[in-house]
Amino acid sequence: MKYIDEYRDSKLCEKLASQIAKIAKGKYITLMEVCGTHTMSIARYGIKNLLPPNIQLLSGPGCPVCVTADADIDKAIAYAEKENIILTTFGDMMKVPGTFSSLSTEKSKGREIKVVYSAADALQLAISNPEKIVVFLGVGFETTIPTVAVSILDAKMNGIKNYYVLSMHKLIPPALRALLDDKEVCVDGFILPGHVSTIIGVEAYKVIPEEYGVACAITGFEPVDILQGILLLVKQIVYGKPRVENQYRRVVKEHGNPKAQRLIEEVFEPTDCEWRGLGVIPRSGLKIKDKYSDFDIEKKIKIKIQKRKKNTRCICGEILRGVKTPLDCTLFGKRCTPENPVGPCMVSSEGTCAAYYKYGFNSRAMQEEKL
Amino acid sequence: MCLGIPVKIVEKKGSVGIGEIGGVKREVDLRLVNNVKVGDYVILHAGFAIQVLDEKEAEEMLSLLREVFERL
Ligand code: SF4
Numbered sequence: 001m002k003y004i005d006e007y008r009d010s011k012l013c014e015k016l017a018s019q020i021a022k023i024a025k026g027k028y029i030t031l032m033e034v035c036g037t038h039t040m041s042i043a044r045y046g047i048k049n050l051l052p053p054n055i056q057l058l059s060g061p062g063c064p065v066c067v068t069a070d071a072d073i074d075k076a077i078a079y080a081e082k083e084n085i086i087l088t089t090f091g092d093m094m095k096v097p098g099t100f101s102s103l104s105t106e107k108s109k110g111r112e113i114k115v116v117y118s119a120a121d122a123l124q125l126a127i128s129n130p131e132k133i134v135v136f137l138g139v140g141f142e143t144t145i146p147t148v149a150v151s152i153l154d155a156k157m158n159g160i161k162n163y164y165v166l167s168m169h170k171l172i173p174p175a176l177r178a179l180l181d182d183k184e185v186c187v188d189g190f191i192l193p194g195h196v197s198t199i200i201g202v203e204a205y206k207v208i209p210e211e212y213g214v215a216c217a218i219t220g221f222e223p224v225d226i227l228q229g230i231l232l233l234v235k236q237i238v239y240g241k242p243r244v245e246n247q248y249r250r251v252v253k254e255h256g257n258p259k260a261q262r263l264i265e266e267v268f269e270p271t272d273c274e275w276r277g278l279g280v281i282p283r284s285g286l287k288i289k290d291k292y293s294d295f296d297i298e299k300k301i302k303i304k305i306q307k308r309k310k311n312t313r314c315i316c317g318e319i320l321r322g323v324k325t326p327l328d329c330t331l332f333g334k335r336c337t338p339e340n341p342v343g344p345c346m347v348s349s350e351g352t353c354a355a356y357y358k359y360g361f362n363s364r365a366m367q368e369e370k371l
Numbered sequence: 372m373c374l375g376i377p378v379k380i381v382e383k384k385g386s387v388g389i390g391e392i393g394g395v396k397r398e399v400d401l402r403l404v405n406n407v408k409v410g411d412y413v414i415l416h417a418g419f420a421i422q423v424l425d426e427k428e429a430e431e432m433l434s435l436l437r438e439v440f441e442r443l
Pocket of ligand 1: 313314315316319326329330331332333336337341342343344345346347353
């Protein structure tokens with residue numbers, strides 16, 4: 001397919017990889033891919049096998065499903081338990097365990113929970129079920145948030161009174177700052193998420209090289225993109241010139257997508273928000289502005305969730321900060337598999353544990369990691 | 372979850388487009404982008420085009436890479 005196949009050219013990949021090895025010259029470099037889609041591509045195309053052993057790739061907190069806190073899943077379940085509510089969600093959220101249950105378990109108990117492809121589909125469901133309250137579980141980063149904003153504006157414009165959003169949206173730049181402020185986390189460069197950046201642009205990341213001296217490359221999702229992104233990062237690191245480079249120029253513009261940014265600002269405002277593994281990060285989440293409170297389920301029906309501790313040996317939190325890998329987890333591949341996931345990093349199709357499980361238990365990079 | 376794929380816009384009526392990928396057609400909401408023309412490629416995410424793909428930029432990047440590596 002056009003604009004996909006040519007970025008999978010294996011010859012070009014090999015050349016990029018040898019250039020990376022040549023420039024890195026044995027220097028130990030740690031890079032973090034922030035986006036779950038990158039984690040999946042890196043695993044699928046065996047990118048770790050193409051890189052020299054001195055370059056380490058870690059996964060970060062870039063899968064919206066994985067970073068959703070237990071208490072937030074509990075809250076979604078509490079709404080689904082209410083009479084008359086149809087809870088709608090992206091499919092990936094269904095199996096994520098909260099403290100004691102998951103949406104898919106609740107569905108099997110007879111709760112009305114429906115998987116939708118988009119917020120627009122949830123709004124359609126509200127229109128065709130006027131006697132019900134339809135709640136869309138708003139999970140996602142900057143890429144997805146404008147599409148939810150549009151659904152709220154559409155509901156308002158069309159006078160729909162039974163469509164609500166439970167906003168658990170999260171923002172990437174504050175999470176990156178939180179990671180960099182964490183003493184346990186060591187990264188030399190970030191492979192920045194291509195589609196989040198499509199919305200927020202290049203500028204949003206400038207503090208990272210300026211304040212923290214960490215290299216940055218906004219990167220596309222095909223193997224040529226990822227290797228070229230890594231080459232840009234390695235050059236910045238080896239030559240001591242950290243900055244924000246844009247490998248994915250065919251899609252990401254300097255100022256992002258201003259129209260989408262305006263829609264986000266119209267409907268949402270920043271709020272403190274809890275991330276699995278990272279804790280509460282100031283102004284890293286979005287809540288619905290008062291102006292649109294008619295569409296905010298938390299304003300219509302108040303639910304207080306008690307924080308409860310759950311005891312599993314899942315280390316997703318540490319994996320999301322890049323301080324551990326799935327191979328450090330005693331449950332990985334044994335008690336925890338994609339069929340029977342214990343933690344969200346195995347549930348989500350873009351989770352790090354799922355990527356490790358699906359592609360290359362036996363790959364060279366993973367063997368080395370084990371040693 | 373931020374997956375976005377390049378689709379070709381083959382029809383357009385106001386702010387609703389029909390996108391085609393690998394022979395499959397589907398509706399694309401064009402309200403997040405400006406000036407999309409039939410024949411353009413857009414990045415599709417959750418039913419919306421989130422950006423128009425810059426074809427010139429896409430080709431330049433590849434030919435630049437190929438050129439650099441041919442000289443090596
Ligand atoms: S393998 Fe399973 S239990 Fe272990 S960290 Fe990953 S998701 Fe959690």
